[in-house]
Each structure stands twice: as structure tokens, then as C-alpha cells.
Amino acid sequence: MSTRGEAAYAVLSHVRPLHLQAARAVTRRLQGQGITMAVRALLERLEDQGPQTVPQVAEWLDVSRQAVQRVVDDARRLGHVELRDNPAHRRSRLVALTGEGRRAYTALHAEELRTLGALAAGIEPDDLRTCAAVLERLAAALAAAPHGGA
């Protein structure tokens, strides 16, 4: 148990620095394009999940609805998202990608994958997949722990 605990601890101890490094790199890359990291995250969510309400996005990103509303306003000013009526909830409109927003995100993401592929050139794809699966399982285990894990 102790070996496994120490190995899991080593994973978690690398998560924070990598999170910071990745956030900084994404921010630098986006600077020239007038897109913030938050707008990028919104576009990704809408591309992956289809139109969402502000509360849905807020829950996913684990930030306040007010914060999401500001990001939606920014993305609308850029022409990347639009509001649509929500058949399910009259008072909570849907945020959806525009054609331009989809094109912008697709180009951005293709470039990210190219850069990441080059960065990870020395790492076996199987090891990357193992790593992603481990992170997903740890996050799920932590989320399910009654009193919170480590």
C-alpha cells in the first residue's frame, strides 16, 4: 500500500507544476489572437458538447456563473459564440459556437496538437495514454472519496 501511495503521491506532486506550465504556455500562444484562455476553454466545451447554458459551463469549469457570463460576453464580442433560445429552459439561453467560432477553435486546436506532438516527441504514445488513464482514474477516485482523499 505504501509503494502505491508513494507512486500516487509522485503523480500528484507533478500535477500542479504541469498545470501552471501548461496554463502559461497556452496564455502566451493565445496572446496574439485576442483569445483568452477562458474563451478558449469555452469554445472547446461548445465544440465537444454542443450548445450549453451558462450554468452548465460554470459547473464544468468549476467557476462562478458570473465569471462564465463575462467569458461569454468576450466570446460574443469576438463573434465566436451566439445566444439561442433554449427549448428546455426559457430563462437560461443556450450559448452556441458560430461558424467563425468553430473555425477559430479548429485552427487553434490543430496548431496545439502539432506543437504538443513535437514537445512530446521523446515520449511513447502508449505511455501518454497510460498517463491520461491514470489521471482520469485518480480524479474519479478523489471525487468519489467520502471525506476527500489525499
Next chain:
Amino acid sequence: MSTRGEAAYAVLSHVRPLHLQAARAVTRRLQGQGITMAVRALLERLEDQGPQTVPQVAEWLDVSRQAVQRVVDDARRLGHVELRDNPAHRRSRLVALTGEGRRAYTALHAEELRTLGALAAGIEPDDLRTCAAVLERLAAALAAAPHGGA
């Protein structure tokens, strides 16, 4: 390249949620002990690296010196750290663990390893080690990238 890029992207996409889950879990666990997550991080750094100046801790945690100074003040009030003269820099004193601070951190960390070992019970230790190594290499590659990676 694209497969590797996508696999690396999958890793990064799990880093942020796991970082949030872990921070929340640690915070919950520390609440009963009067230790904040920041104080815990300070104690860990001093245990692993020996006495450090405030600027050294600030650089490692990637936060401001003022923020570290507040954490050091909190830890001193708890009796977990003390200031010592620094033979190398007269104006930058060293922050060091007290005996009580070391005992508190050791007990805390042993409990974390037990909890994490239980949480990760279904994950192969080798996969955890592969994951930690991948995260470390990705963070290093991102840090070394001239214009920032993904």
C-alpha cells in the same frame, strides 16, 4: 505526430480537473488541523530541501514573496517553523522546520500516503510511475519550449 499530439493533449486535459480535485481534498483534510494547504506546502519543501529563504520558496511555488511571507508567519504562529540567520545572505534569513513542525508534517504525510494508497488501490504501481515520469517530462518540455508549447 498527430497521434502523439492527441495523446499528450489527453494528458493535459486531465491535469486541471485533477489539480482542482486534489487541492479540494487536501484542503478538506487539513481543515481540522489548523494547517492551510499553503502551510502544508511550505513544511513539505523545508522537509525535502532543508532550510530555505523566502525568495527560494516563492520561486519554487511560483507565487509572490509577500504571499510566502504570510505563509511563513502563519507557520511560525503554529510553532512549525522558525527563522535562522543565513550565513550566505545577512538580509535574507532562513526558514527552517522546528522539531514540532517536522513531527506534524511527517504524521500528515504518512496519513496522505495511506489515503492515496487506498484511493489508487485499483491502479498498477508501474502505471502510476509511468504517469509521474510522463508528467515530469511534459512539464520540462513545456518549460524549455522557446515560445511556450501548447
